[in-house]
Amino acid sequence: MKDQQSLTDRIQCAPAVYDPDAAQRFRDECADALAELPGSANEFLNAVASASPYLRRLLVRRKSKLVEFLSSPPEDCLAAAIRNALTSANEGGAHTQMKALREAKADAALVIALADIGGVWDVMTATGALSRFADAAVQGALQGAINRSKLESTDGIVILAMGKHGAFELNYSSDIDLVVLFDPERMDADRFDAQKYAVSIARELVNQMQMQTADGYVFRTDLRLRPDPGATAPAVSVRSAEAYYESYGQNWERMAFIKARPCAGDVALGEEFLKTLRPFIWRKYFDYATIEDVHAVKRQMHSAKGGRDVAFEGHDVKLGRGGIREIEFYAQTQQLILGGKNPALRHRATLDALKALAEVNAIDEESRDIMTASYLYLRHVEHRLQMINDEQTHRLPASQNDIARLSVFSGADDSASFRHKMMDTLHAVEKCYDALFEDDEDPQKRLGPMVFTGVDAHPATLDTLEGLGFKRAADVSAAIRRWHTGAMRATKTERARTLLTKLVPPLLESLAKASDPDEAFFAFEGFLERLPAGVQIFSLFLNNLDVFDALIRIMTISPYLGREFSKRVNLIERLLDNRWSAPPPLPSTYAEACAATVANAPDYEAALNAARRWVGEQKFQVTAQLGVGLIAPSDASAHFTKIADAAINSLLAAAMEEMKLQHGNIDGAFVVIGLGRLGAGEMTATSDIDLMFVYDAQNEAMSDGKRSLGVVEYFSRFVRRAVTALSAATEEGALYEVDMQLRPSGKAGPAAVRFSAFHNYYMDEAWTWEVMSLVKARVIGPAGALADKVEAEINSILARVRDVETLGIDIANMRMRLDAAKPGMSAWDVKNVVGGLTDIAFICQYLTLRYAHEVGRPPRPVRLSLKWFEEKEKLTKSDAMILIDAHSMFEAVLQASRAATGGVFAPERAGEALRSRMASVCGEEEIEKAETVLKDHQDQVAQLFTKKIGERNARV
Known part of the structure; x- marks a missing residue:
């Protein structure tokens, strides 16, 4: 039978050789494998490698399998790749499974490409093969996530394949659109736990599929076809999804579900769900x-x-x-x-x-x-x-x-x-x-009458707006009329108003797609009001109309980013090519990328601006994805921290080069220490950076430049220059707010601290709260002997034996002072509220200073520190679980709140989309229930604070 013949025997066609040099490199790299293949196979692979740099790399990477692939039926090779993807869940941990999935994808990608190019399979057979492998990869990733969760099976969780994936029509480098649904009753879990498990599993599945590793990625994975993606968690309950489509489903969503099918998990649940959606998708009456x-x-x-x-x-x-x-x-x-x-x-x-x-x-x-x-x-x-x-x-x-x-x-x-x-x-x-399709560009024929001139609202215009879904049609009409009067800076010029007139119809079309068109409209109006000018941005929008959908989606969830868009129009470029929703770079790549950006700037001022643009774009991508739920809060904190690390090291290097140009080199070294959230690797979208600079040099050292300086003045000036580089507002805005109050002697101490002074201060003078700050301290750079020396010194300071009673009183008093100075505003102020993140951090600091001499220094991140103390038997399992669960939720709320508002989330001032988003962060569907859950956690943490440390009103 034909499908039992080898791939080589079934090749029908081959492209001509395009790049002879690339072909020769391929032959050199794969000489041993090619020697075992017949001449026809050699010629075919030679042509493929000459035309496709990617396939040449893939052929070289899989050269040990070339003989097998070319000598076997492609159906068998694909089946093996599918089996490997399905069984990847048995490979152990998440990282091991990632590697197994990526190896299986490489095999599938190669055999599918060769069969497609050689005419062994027609193009639709190839798309079907890609889709079947995607099914297997999703099933394998899902099963792995299930295995690492508290669930015993995939019962109650189904993955729907949408778009080309659902129709078995995936293209060669396609992403996959998935919808993750769950049914708590089938999961044998209560509603809260079911959603928590399902969301966690959805996030791990996406991570397994699309994280870029040394072995590549499997499929870029998009969950945005789920119901109301801007306001819902990555996994949605079946009941919520049914209610959404019954009440709010739109025509484009009906179209999306034509191709939908269950591809992994509880397939029976998926079939039942699609059956309930049939009346939504397939209406009985003609719908022209x-x-x-x-x-x-x-x-x-x-x-x-x-x-x-x-x-x-x-x-x-x-x-x-x-x-x-x-x-x-x-x-x-x-x-x-x-x-x-x-x-x-x-x-x-x-x-x-x-x-x-x-x-x-x-x-x-x-x-x-x-x-x-x-x-x-x-x-x-x-x-x-x-x-x-x-x-x-x-x-x-x-x-x-x-x-x-x-x-x-x-x-x-x-x-x-x-x-x-x-x-x-x-x-x-x-x-x-x-x-x-009759192509008619007249907006009045497309949308209906729309007149935004005159003093009073046009009745037919109000009907059109109401038909589009605006409940506050009169207010929307009044606002647009106000725009056309030039009442805003952005519409002062006639050119801007002309462009705006053309912009309004497609803008209203996009706004009408939002879950709450009125909220989306006034978020966009706030953006316009903050713009310094309009012509450039309006022209940009007119040439990229689909940017509205992403912009409005982000603005309704994140007023903070709406403000950032107005200040940094360059961020909208991220929306133009849709890079904002793509997986962010690996955190480990930021240092090199930022260093290259700064190094390529023509001068120091340009370097400062380049760093600000780079940081702004990277933070925007992470913040936007965090806001709409494409990235987990814990992942976001890692990105924010590594972005800050990269900026600090790059700009300190640039500042030092400026020092050397003016004052020459000096025989000495310096390091910068990150404290607080920077040190712990827990940065948020709006975190400032707590820094301490330590240097080491001989007293008599002098710089060798024309304007020579002594060691103290040299490093003091350098620190001032470095802080300016990190914090000053340039034409690209400010970078980070720098706080150096945690250095020895605080504001009264020198900006740059000599290592010997650092040692002496913490030996003889430091207050308990100053030593507490070192629990999260981390040397950011530069690497070298001094960095190692400072890290060792910090570990030594933390490991000193302390009086336990005095320690508890000091920490309780400090917490009381902080509460008096900056009390929590509400349960949503999870950092400052009694029983919040500060209490948990203080408990970790207390445990560190009490037990470090016995068990060593714990990890800096609080969540890891709590687990560490449990393992060292300094926290009971039940106490650790209370603190870990509370910390996980508080961190998620803090990260999401900072990304959405830039500060503390206030439900009473938030739109419905943001309220739904914040509720989902807490694993709830209603904001009131989410607040109750927060308060319960805070009460438990406050009780543990008293149990471990003492009453907050303690006095020495």
Whole structure:
């Protein structure tokens, strides 16, 4: 049988050699493996390696398996990769499973690519293979997360595959869209625990799939197709999802669920859920309004992604005119209109849908054949585009060399014939699509009457706004009329007002998609009011209309980021190419990236600005993802800390270079110590940085520059310069607020502390609270002998034997003073409130200073410290669990609150989207219940503080 023949025996075609040098490098790197393969296989691999840098690297990486892959049926190799993905859950810990999944993905990616390129499989067989492997990877990742949780099985948790994944149509470098649902009754857990487990499992699953490691990634994973993603946790209960779609579901969500299917976990639960959604997806009556709704989305795509006209260089074969998405929409809108009465049209796959539509005469056979052939060709080209560098790109190249590469790789004779076929295909799709969708750009015909001139509201305009979902239509109309009067700085000029007039219709379309259009509108108005000018940003929006969806989504969850957008317009660039929602870089990469950014600046002032731009962009990505629930609070704190570390080390190096230029070198060394949240690795989006500078040099040392300085003045000036570099407001704004009050003698002490003085101070003079601050202390840099010496000294200070009674009284008194100076504002002020994070940190500091001489220094992060003390039997298991659970929730609230508001979350001043988000952070659906849970934790922590340390009103 054909499917039992080897891949080599079934090769039907091969691209011509594009880059002979790349082919030669491949032959040199894989000589041993190629020697065992027949000449036809050698020629085929040679051609593949010459056209695709990514596949060449993958071939070299998997060279030990090349003989097996080429000598076996590709079906068998794919089946083995699928088995390895499924059994990855048995590999032990999370890191071990990550490696196993990525190795399985590399095998699958290689065999699928070779079978696709060689014509062994047609393009849809390849997409089905990719989709089946994605199913296995998701199931394996889910099972691993289950194994590492407190659950015994996947009962009650289902993963829905959406989009191309759901239809078995994944492209070669596709991300996967998933929806994670859970049913507490099937999970054999109460509602609170069920949601907590499901959310934790969803986050670990995403982490397993998309974290970039040395072995690569499996699939970029997107959970944003879940109900109301800006306000819900990563996992949503089935009951909540059903209620959402019944009350708030939109046409685009109906379209999304055409392709949905359960791909992992409790498949029976998923099938039952989709069955309940059938009346939502497949309405009984013709819904021609759907066509206009979908076409409005397409108009935004044309402007932002692929362009309104069919082009060649740089054209987007997915989202552009005549592209893949138009074929999909062509089929899906007809399915939505007719599928309610005709179940035969309810196909997930695009080609099956086109065939079914022709069979019932909804489209003619000629249109079916054109769209089918075009779809297959565009998917073929899309795969070749993505195989070149494993990029999720859909754009045709702009340079002639890259066009030539793609032409060869796609099997064309030359660039001219490739261009000709591509243009014919795009025009054919465009013609069919336009026959179905009337392209009318008049906003009044698209949305209805909209007049925002005059003194009074236009009645028909209010009807249009109400039809879009605005409950405060009169207020919205009044605000837009106010914009047009030039009442804001952003609309002072005639040009700005002209642009704004064009901007309002697509803006209102985007706002109408929000869970609360009114809240979203006034969040956007606040953004406009803070803008210093409007022409640039309005022009940017008009050329990238789909940025509105992301911008509004973020603003409604995070007023803090709304303010940041107004101050740092460059952050919107992150929205333009959708980088903000992509997995952030590994924290370990920040140091090198920031150092390179600062080092490449032409001068010192430019270096300061470059660092501020870099930090702003990195923090924005993490803050935005934290705000909408794409990243866990604990992961966010690691990112924020590593970003700060990178900025500190890079700017200190730049400041030292400036010192050397002016005053020369000096025979000495310095280190900077991070304290507080910086030291513990628990930074938030708005944390300041607590620093202490320590230097070591001989008393008589002098710098060797023309303006020579003694050692004390040299390091004092350096510290002032360094603090300015980190905190001063430049044209790019401020970077961090720097606090140095925790240094020896506080404000009265020298900015730079000599090591001997550091030693003596903590030996003889330091108060208990000053030693407490060293519990979280961490040398940030530079690495070297002094760094090691300071770390050892800190460990020695903490390990001194202390009087236990005095220690408890001192710490209780300090907590009392802090409470008097800065009392907690509410249960949501989880840092300062009695029984909050400060109490937990003080307990850890007390335990450290009491027991370090016996058991050593604990880890700096509080959550790890608590577990450590439990293991050392200095905390009972029950006490440790109380503190760990409370700390986990408080940290999540603190991180989410800082990301959303920049300060303490206040439910009474928050919109519904933000209230829902903060409730979900606490594992609840209602904000009142979330506050009750917080208070319960705080009461338990306060009792443990008294039990471990003493009453807060203690006196010496």
